[in-house]
Amino acid sequence: xxxxxxxxxxxxxxxxxxxxxxxxxxxxxxxxxxxxxxxxxxxxxxxxxxxxxxxxxxxxxxxxxxxxxxxxxxxxxxxxxxxxxxxxxxxxxxxxxxxxxxxxxxxxxxxxxxxxxxxxxxxxxxxxxxxxxxxxxxxxxxxxxxxxxxxxxxxxxxxxxxxxxxxxxxxxxxxxxxxxxxxxxxxxxxxxxxxxxxxxxxxxxxxxxxxxxxxxxxxxxxxxxxxxxxxxxxxxxxxxxxxxxxxxxxxxxxxxxxxxxxxxxxxxxxxxxxxxxxxxxxxxxxxxxxxxxxxxxxxxxxxxxxxxxxxxxxxxxxxxxxxxxxxxxxxxxxxxxxxxxxxxxxxxxxxxxxxxxxxxxxxxxxxxxxxxxxxxxxxxxxxxxxxxxxxxxxxxxxxxxxxxxxxxxxxxxxxxxxxxxxxxxxxxxxxxxxxxx
Numbered sequence: 022x023x024x025x026x027x028x029x030x031x032x033x034x035x036x037x038x039x040x041x042x043x044x045x046x047x048x049x050x051x052x053x054x055x056x057x058x059x060x061x062x063x064x065x066x067x068x069x070x071x072x073x074x075x076x077x078x079x080x081x082x083x084x085x086x087x088x089x090x091x092x093x094x095x096x097x098x099x100x101x102x103x104x105x106x107x108x109x110x111x112x113x114x115x116x117x118x119x120x121x122x123x124x125x126x127x128x129x130x131x132x133x134x135x136x137x138x139x140x141x142x143x144x145x146x147x148x149x150x151x152x153x154x155x156x157x158x159x160x161x162x163x164x165x166x167x168x169x170x171x172x173x174x175x176x177x178x179x180x181x182x183x184x185x186x187x188x189x190x191x192x193x194x195x196x197x198x199x200x201x202x203x204x205x206x207x208x209x210x211x212x213x214x215x216x217x218x219x220x221x222x223x224x225x226x227x228x229x230x231x232x233x234x235x236x237x238x239x240x241x242x243x244x245x246x247x248x249x250x251x252x253x254x255x256x257x258x259x260x261x262x263x264x265x266x267x268x269x270x271x272x273x274x275x276x277x278x279x280x281x282x283x284x285x286x287x288x289x290x291x292x293x294x295x296x297x298x299x300x301x302x303x304x305x306x307x308x309x310x311x312x313x314x315x316x317x318x319x320x321x322x323x324x325x326x327x328x329x330x331x332x333x334x335x336x337x338x339x340x341x342x343x344x345x346x347x348x349x350x351x352x353x354x355x356x357x358x359x360x361x362x363x364x365x366x367x368x369x370x371x372x373x374x375x376x377x378x379x380x381x382x383x384x385x386x387x388x389x390x391x392x393x394x395x396x397x398x399x400x401x402x403x404x405x406x407x408x409x410x411x412x413x414x415x416x417x418x419x420x421x422x423x424x425x426x427x428x429x430x431x432x433x434x435x436x437x438x439x440x441x442x443x444x445x446x447x448x449x450x451x452x453x454x455x456x457x458x
Contacts, residue, residue, distance in 0.1 A: 064378050064385040065156050066413050066441045067308055070149045070317040072130055072190050073361045074123075074325060075342040076394035077406035081355045084109050084421040096358045099366040100410065105419040106383075107410045108458060112423060114403040115430040117144075117449065118393055122400045123323045124179035128186025128198060130393035131317070133431035133449025142185035145449055147192045148389075148434040150199075153315045155443045160313050166191045167208060167304065168201035168319035169297050170327065177324060187324075191317045201319060205291070205299045212307050294331045301368040308382055309375055320361050332360050342397035354397070365390060369410065380412070387411035389437060393430075405430055409458065415440040416458055424455070433458075 117129035134145030157163035178184035344350035372383035391407035431451035
């Protein structure tokens with residue numbers, strides 16, 4: 022049988038790759054009498070970029086005082102137990118989304134590059150994808166891009182800039198926005214394979230492996246009879262097969278006996294509070310199973326119509342963000358913003374209980390938590406609510422850094438990459454790394 026690129030689609034191959042699993046760091050990986058830094062227990066950082074739309078009420082975001090954090094504002098209060106791991110920045114600015122704010126804010130948050138006027142994407146590679154290139158290549162998934170909703174309300178697209186920047190915060194290249202996954206079930210299948218439970222996944226795994234073996238063998242036979250042009254076309258196909266083989270070998274060699282993999286979530290629509298918790302739970306599981314080290318998460322869509330009755334706020338998020346300085350509306354908006362931090366804090370709680378080498382997963386992680394808008398009522402971008410949270414050893418934490426006015430947000434991104442051991446001289450409009458982080 023002759024095989025063409027149509028015989029096995031790239032989608033089928035990727036689905037096949039997902040049936041095998043990776044493992045967390047086990048004690049058995051650490052040889053006796055071996056220095057920790059010379060073994061697999063010497064950790065590589067895990068990085069996360071968690072975005073919330075519509076800014077923050079600054080008076081309720083900013084900690085008391087400067088330098089050592091004395092007391093968090095209401096919005097960051099859920100992070101109290103992680104105060105020593107948190108750095109809050111004041112006086113940050115990002116000029117990249119100036120213009121049609123909702124259409125540009127998400128996709129320029131991690132690049133700090135103002136897009137070219139075009140219906141096609143053309144801005145900058147984002148910090149998470151720079152990290153994925155350096156520390157994500159030896160995991161099955163170099164990065165994960167997740168969200169709770171990718172639709173939002175009106176204003177998602179712009180007549181000059183199109184729709185590329187409003188539904189994702191991740192760009193693999195300046196012209197390649199990465200789609201977000203909003204379905205817990207689809208995310209689970211991507212991570213752990215087809216099948217609702219362990220026996221089904223094991224059965225399907227065997228079928229996919231046999232298919233890949235067949236494809237690889239027949240592709241080699243095909244090479245012997247093809248002309249130069251067809252061989253060149255086939256090379257892309259073989260590269261896909263080699264990538265699958267790499268992932269399967271990496272995952273098959275691993276033991277997940279210490280990772281409890283639940284059954285796949287159902288396909289039904291979940292209430293928002295259950296949905297966002299489940300997405301964070303799946304990200305934590307992906308960390309534990311060493312499926313990825315990098316993720317980005319849009320906690321709510323830009324121009325979100327989401328309501329929050331479970332915390333006593335029946336108003337839709339985006340209309341409430343245009344509060345006209347009415348105190349009652351601002352109070353309800355703060356409730357929503359505080360709730361998002363509570364969800365993030367629950368994720369940190371999971372990582373703090375998750376063993377990882379010589380510490381916990383939280384000890385070996387660093388997260389950017391913030392927004393690319395400041396005052397939602399004014400649609401401005403200064404000062405941006407921005408924080409770094411995590412126990413990664415090269416970051417001080419426990420401080421509120423009041424930077425010079427209009428310091429580029431890109432300086433924080435550049436510093437975050439530097440602290441993760443990722444060399445980068447320039448990012449967007451950065452002017453240098455921050456020394457006191």
